[in-house]
Amino acid sequence: MRHDHLISANQLTREDIEAVLDRAADIAENPAAFREQQAGSVLALCFFEPSTRTKMSFDTAMKRLGGDTTDMGSVESSSVKKGESLADTVRVIQGYADAIVLRHPSEGAAKMASEFADVPIVNAGDGAGQHPSQTLLDLFTIRENAGLDDLTIGIMGDLKYGRTVHSLASALTNFDARQHFISPESLRLPRSVRFDLHEEGAQVREHTDLDEVLSELDVLYVTRIQRERFPDENEYHKVAGEYQIDLDTLDAASDDLTVMHPLPRVDEIAPEIDETAYATYFEQAHNGVPVRMALLDSLLTHE
């Protein structure tokens, strides 16, 4: 990968993606070989919004490369409270660290930050915008379990608001993938995203019912439907209930089906699935470490 910053999944070519995924596979196979890879480097963690798994997996990734991290802490305990602009915060912190991972509630924040930084910026979520390292770990998990070519994937749940879904759908246009989108009418993929996928020549179909397509799928990617999206509690429960899966639901699925979820889940996937061979969502979360190791290593290594 030859990029200074990772702001959006859209900036990645198939070659970029495969380079990171190949390196992640090397790391996963032999982590000890990378234990001193970034010794002496410091990564700044700047999370303007709460995070557990993204922050901890970047933190762990950097440490497993032999590097270290410095954490800005919560907004409540930082200079942001004193009225400092994001641009100034970034300009200061980029002088301390060798790279910055940034999560911010405003769409475009990471792009803006990259204009003020001499060190690599990794976008770890900018509002409803992008979260490209999540996309890379999703792709890694798909490749390991089902392969990225000749792939039939179903993406289900909240397709309207989920930045994870938009990034993944876009990245999959680099591969030979048939994408099925399954959601209630009110949470369909936004028109702009559908338009972009069409422009890229993606093979896309939309459904309101998982049964229409379940038996064909290699991968079922489930996302959380958030209560806050529905003005009416009853409406939420009716809709959400139709997009939850349990063992009965999966009766019609292929034995090789890979079930993914970006987590945290609430009740989209019944716990009884956790112990089956379908369940790949914890493995998917764990893949965050080698994939982020590969990403950081490629951004920090100036060949």
Added chain:
Amino acid sequence: MRHDHLISANQLTREDIEAVLDRAADIAENPAAFREQQAGSVLALCFFEPSTRTKMSFDTAMKRLGGDTTDMGSVESSSVKKGESLADTVRVIQGYADAIVLRHPSEGAAKMASEFADVPIVNAGDGAGQHPSQTLLDLFTIRENAGLDDLTIGIMGDLKYGRTVHSLASALTNFDARQHFISPESLRLPRSVRFDLHEEGAQVREHTDLDEVLSELDVLYVTRIQRERFPDENEYHKVAGEYQIDLDTLDAASDDLTVMHPLPRVDEIAPEIDETAYATYFEQAHNGVPVRMALLDSLLTHE
């Protein structure tokens, strides 16, 4: 020690305890020899409740072994707020780290977590339940200062609610110790704990007045009486005042008396005692580092 997890002091035999304490003594004597012992390992710190000394001493212990830590942060800044179950949180984090230290407000949380984790879980407090690494550092401090055999110990203060006290009393049944419990009637050792001690053949006596037994003691272990336990403020002050110690109180004590306290203290021990040879509570806190180094090292080393 041959355990996968450390959930309760009750699981430890005399041999287990002595193995950890011996290793801690080696570490305390020559810390530099252990400086690379866990290089490349990462410990996750998952504190669902506030903590200073337990968290910092585990953090320091891991770093002094050459390893590193990754901190879940406060509950407010984590996925727990999004409704994730403890089981899911543990299943994700155990894929990042080589071991997990867990503090949680619910009794039994660490036991439950250990069922979902392939890496060692260390219980750092589960509600009114257990806090076994505190017990190990208490035992280490007693052994260094008074010896664990032919020991006469007084345990004073809030004996009803203190998980520290219950774990220590139970662990001491592995040794030749006479245990005196000193408390107001309303904060006596719970019936179930007394029953268990009796079953173990412990040598136990109860008192409401320290003077009855002070002169016999090798160790006096003081705990904090919490205001919240008393509906009436006056009642609290009357009772608490009787279980505070100062230099006058210790007139009747042996010159070799070791005074301990799990800290933080409020006013159970007068500051004038701090500079005397009795005062062992800061040394006790400091012992948290070598004891937790020994514990982590033994859980992380697969011989």
Added chain:
Amino acid sequence: MRHDHLISANQLTREDIEAVLDRAADIAENPAAFREQQAGSVLALCFFEPSTRTKMSFDTAMKRLGGDTTDMGSVESSSVKKGESLADTVRVIQGYADAIVLRHPSEGAAKMASEFADVPIVNAGDGAGQHPSQTLLDLFTIRENAGLDDLTIGIMGDLKYGRTVHSLASALTNFDARQHFISPESLRLPRSVRFDLHEEGAQVREHTDLDEVLSELDVLYVTRIQRERFPDENEYHKVAGEYQIDLDTLDAASDDLTVMHPLPRVDEIAPEIDETAYATYFEQAHNGVPVRMALLDSLLTHE
């Protein structure tokens, strides 16, 4: 430098200052040579008040020396909430770490802490008191850009409440520096500080108008005027506006003028200055890392 603790800029002689600044210059020139300098050491970060840049730059400094840090976390998540005294907190933590960086809202806190600690205490701000490591990085920045001898410096803004300003003015009396203080009448340097400077034989003049002196300055050190200091919003805006600088303001300045600011800024310095050769405030913040590396290294190394 031969000190056990760094509590106040006043304790530093010219020789002390130059020793730290020389070491910082060595580090800035060849950081890789210091990468293992403090391997195995642990620094405790005890911030009883919010901080971004001070905390992150100490954290980064220690890690770039090959050492590690352990963070007390926020007051809300610590034993302080349980009523523990600062003295007890310090006595415990000094047993975990090899040095402590302390920020506390009470003036004199660091001094008091140093009386209870066997390890070095670095004062990172004690209320309206001192913040000596800020002074060291300010001096380093001045030395690199304008030289510390035959220096003409203007210090502008809130001169009444700013601990940064008082420490810097005091430290500059060790050098051949002419100090001009520019502020509204209501935010003049306190009488006691003026008296001390006079006693030291400092070359001091006061102004209410930057134009009186701008053309003579080698360095202009701008500080933030805080809204909270003014009972009346209009009064604040009128006063603050007169002590903001932009490109027009600097028309009368020397081309070699160095503009500094301790940050965070709000609107004291117009963004249009950021890209000019005057702007030295981000470099100044970045200097926090090598200067704090030099400071920690000198406190931790027992020659």
